[in-house]
Amino acid sequence: MLEIQDLDVCYGPVPALRGVSMVVGDGEMVALVGANGAGKTTALRTISGMLSPTAGSITFDGERIDGLPPYKVIAHGVAHLPEGRALFSDMSVMDNLRLGAWTQPSEKDFRRRVAEVMDHFPILRERSKQAAGTLSGGEQQMLGVARALMSEPKLLIVDELSLGLAPKIVAQLFQILTTINGQGTAVLMVEQFVHMALQHSNRAYVLAKGEVALEGDAKELRDRPELLAAYLGDDAEEPEPVGAR
Amino acid sequence: MSITFFLTQLALAVPLMAAYALFALGIVLIYRASRVLNLAHGVMAMLPSYVVVELRTRGLPMPLALLAGVASGALLGAAVEMVFVRRLRRISETAQTVGTVAVFGLVVAFSARVFGTQPVRPPAIFPEKTIAFSGSGITYGQLGLIGTSVVLTLGLFALFKFTRLGLAMRGAASNRTAAGLMGVNPDRTTQVAWMLGGALAAVAGILLSAVTTLDPYNFPLQALPGFVAALIGGLGSMPGALLGAVVVGIATGLAPALSGVPVIGHFFSSVGSAQLLLTVVAFIVMAMRGERLAASDVRAAGLAGSVSAGILRVRRRPADQRQLTRGLRVLAGLLLVVAAVSWVLGAPFSWVGTATTALSYTLVALSLVILTGWVGQISLAQASFVGIGAFLTGVLVRAGLPFPLTLPAVGFASAAIAALLGLVALRVRGLYLAVATLIFAWMTQIYLFAQPWLAGIGGSSSIQTKALGTPDTFPYLDFTNRTTFYFVMLAVTTAAMLGAANLRRSKTGRAWFAVKGSEVAAASLGIPVMAYKLLAFAVAGFLAGVAGNLLMTTNQVASSSQFLPQASLMFLAIAVVGGLDSIGGALAAGIVFSLLGQLFYKVSALAGLLEIVSSLLLAVVLLAFPAGIAGLPPRLAALGRRIVTGRIADRGAAIWQELSDRRVRRRLAREELAAAAAGTWAAPDSTSPPVDEAELQPAAAGWPVVVRRPSGPPDALAPILERAEVELVEEQVEARERESVSRLAYVPGTATKVDLPERWNRASILHAQDITVQFGGLTAVDTANLEVREGEIVGLIGPNGAGKTTLFNAISGLNSPTSGTVALFGADVTRLPVHQRAAAGMGRTFQLIQLFPELSVTDNLLVGTHVRNSSGFASHLFATGRAIDGERSARQRVAQVIELLGLQDVADQPVTGLPFGVLRLVEVARALVTGAPYVMLDEPASGLDNAETDKLSDLLLWVRQTLGISLLLIEHDVRMVTALCDYIYVLDRGKMIANGEAADIRRDPVVTAAYFGAVEDEEPAAPPQRLPEADLAGVH
Structure with missing residues (x-):
């Protein structure tokens, strides 16, 4: 469904991704892990159009989507829940959902989708008139997921679902993500809690220094902690220009 | 005075109220869509009004003319967005604001040229009839204005509430990036908002001009009450803007009536009383809405995205890369002065005048370089201060004070008035401040310069300048002689430039740049932010006032029309064209503008085009050369390289x-x-006292004691720096102190947890007692207690929203607790502001790194020496020995800290572009430079991966072990907290639910339930534990 080939992305002169190739199949749940600064978030942002690649291609259902602005990418069925949620915090929960359904203008569809996401997150029903910024951190993340689902995406991209949340809530959110995936939406996620990510996904890619260092079945990777450690631990560090002498 | 009089006044204000509402709605609409305060709103109202007048005189039917007028407003709005706002977004908010200033100047100059400067009476739109109304009357035109604005307001609300376009615009205003991800094209909604805003301004302008008059200089200022209304409503809210318009309308209507009120009455008895009242209202609103230190300032300080060297973002070259040595610079300066003096002797008369003008431009531009370029405070009122200086000179001369004496007198008086305006700036920043100063300029123009005691009758004041000495004897100085006066001007401007250059290289200059970079960080390093802002306003006011004084002295006459707000915009243009933070740029641009003036005066075909050209120049510089003239040499060099390598x-x-x-x-x-x-x-400082060996070896006891000097702030670095000196003496080696410091320097992996004496036997460093913080009705922190004892690393943890940051801020002084006390080293600091706590020995870092983006690593650390440098402003201004000594010891201290932490490789690099982990380290280093024995770290591990976190933990252990600094950290990363902290406090829903040693806390069931979640059977609850528990124990 999503095919990334030889992707290069730069911030100014600094390369962030080098020749990254990845695939997400229909209904798959894929995890993207790696050390900080390995380029995980960059990869997600390039897929959803927040960044433009300098080389390589991104194809979604056979159509090129690389270099398109975000508002065109979502029309292809790729929804991106960015790091830090990016809610419309001064707008109501319902308005957030309404904007989430921007690409699906039909009012009837909207009502049906609202009912569906409210089933996943019953708490949002109680909060529907409240401003999104007044929700608790966990509720905000739930709204983030719900809003992303409103466009009926074929692929849901989630960046750091667990960021700043208590572990209890993180576990709950992962459960829901698995359910959504079970209903046919493919998921590509970046997650710092590596074990939790691997536990819930089918396949995983390990990024290191902007390149795909490892890929494979999530279960297999989980059973080979020494491999992961090699890429997530000290050896994968960027050489520090300070502290060493 | 009767009630009916009041009521009639109010009723008369209703049409104005309607116009203000339309202005305010447009301003808010544009602000929400693009976070830009459209200072060009007034000209977006004026140009369409002229379009209607022109089309009507050419015989077009009224409806068509109206339609064309409104369309021209919408087009102008779209054009401003496309040409300026969108392109300047990459540079800075300030650049966008200055961009709208350029549009303002451009349209005013264009209109004056095309439509003439004389007021015109636009044709009536509605029948010219009046309905009698309680002794007065209301015209159909006024009714039409009211009706139209009500209809448009309702329409606008419906648009936002019920349409998809409205939803998109609200979404893009709330979160631009997110709106894009949802499928909304945010650029298009911004464009639409500017078009709508332009159209609203056009409607307001056309209707308002039809009931008043239209002229290019005063009419654009009619939108200013709209800004006040928008500010009252909080800028982001449309209902708020309407409420603001009502308040402003009432204030305008009431102002003349206030003349009957005792005490304040006579302030309101003259022309401009409405402007005076509105200014007072605006300033009060801003003071109320502002914050002590904007919490919103706690952001990434532009480190992440700033790429281009642009306006207000100019990178300074590190000291070692300056091409000219000190000797060469002095020589070059002397040559310049000689040249400046000698050329006049053979120059034609008119050129001397041009040169004098250039110098006066330089002087005013210099005031903006300091205020805006260095401190980040925009002023659109510098011409007003020149005017105040000129008119005050008149008052003083008439009172018998001769010229050279009036200069300091007027300078200091202007400085005082500017500092008063600056008081408002203490509460607001950026865009708000620009509006505040524009409103001030407007009030000055209409009210202050209409006061006969100050500005004479009809806003024109003249004096007789007295010469110094008698003719044909020496010394004789005739200040009305152009050549003599040129020398006076040259002396004053040179002195001002030298003084400014001295300041820039001093503690004062660094503090200013720090305030501009991040106010919270500056305060956390002991810089009194408010005082330094006021100082900058005063210095800028002084320079502008002196310029006014010199102007009056040579011309012997001044008229209020010289000091229109438009003149302020030209001064800003000069400063920007020069390169907003460059002293030399100010001089270069002053010369350019003065030459342009001369050229346009001499060549008759160009007469009257100066205003247009100077606005155009501002626009071009903004768009194409954001670093101004001062940024040209590197650009030209780059261009040259491109050509060479290309060809x-x-x-x-x-x-x-x-x-x-x-x-x-x-x-x-x-x-x-x-x-x-x-x-x-590195030669040992002979003034430092000999150090007792016993005092130096506290490390043997496990952890060093902080040496407290009898005077000055506590210095945690003293022991290690003195130890370095002693070792040097003891070993009698040739080695420099530098090396001996480096022997004490941090070596990764060598630090361990130390065995502290029993907690309760150690002195209390910080004690927060019964802290309660309430926001509105919400209790964020509820009677929390927290203590840090000497030599400890204390952790503060808790689930999201537990109130950790709120407590942290209460301790550091960023918010004031509702009840409870904070004691530092046993002294109550609850009432002390942030910077005084910092000076008392409290250092901190920030979750979102708050380094000063324009400064190099070394310069960032130098700001940390602020509290250790006791030299004052005057010594900085004149670069006295005291200032130089202070600077030398500050640099020495920073060099040593750099050595200690092993930051040599990045010392001279600008902080923008350094890796995240290094930035964290630099921020810690900056806190250490202050010498604070107590340092607070706000989520130091956020954004770092496990390996980086371990490195940071190791460094913090070393800091405690070697320097004896006590640490308090908020942290999410449980692994880091348990590995690092001696003692842990757990906050949940505002209450402290547990405290104790790390091992006890992990076993505490209350904590487990609240924080780790009672879900161990389902998922691994804590973040991944790379190190098993046993390894952690081994570290102890």
């Missing part, structure tokens, strides 16, 4: 490469030489 093929490029290689090699050799020469700086 000449491989061979040429290779030669070029070799040349630059050779240049680099030569520079390296030079640097090596300089470094060797610099070795002498």
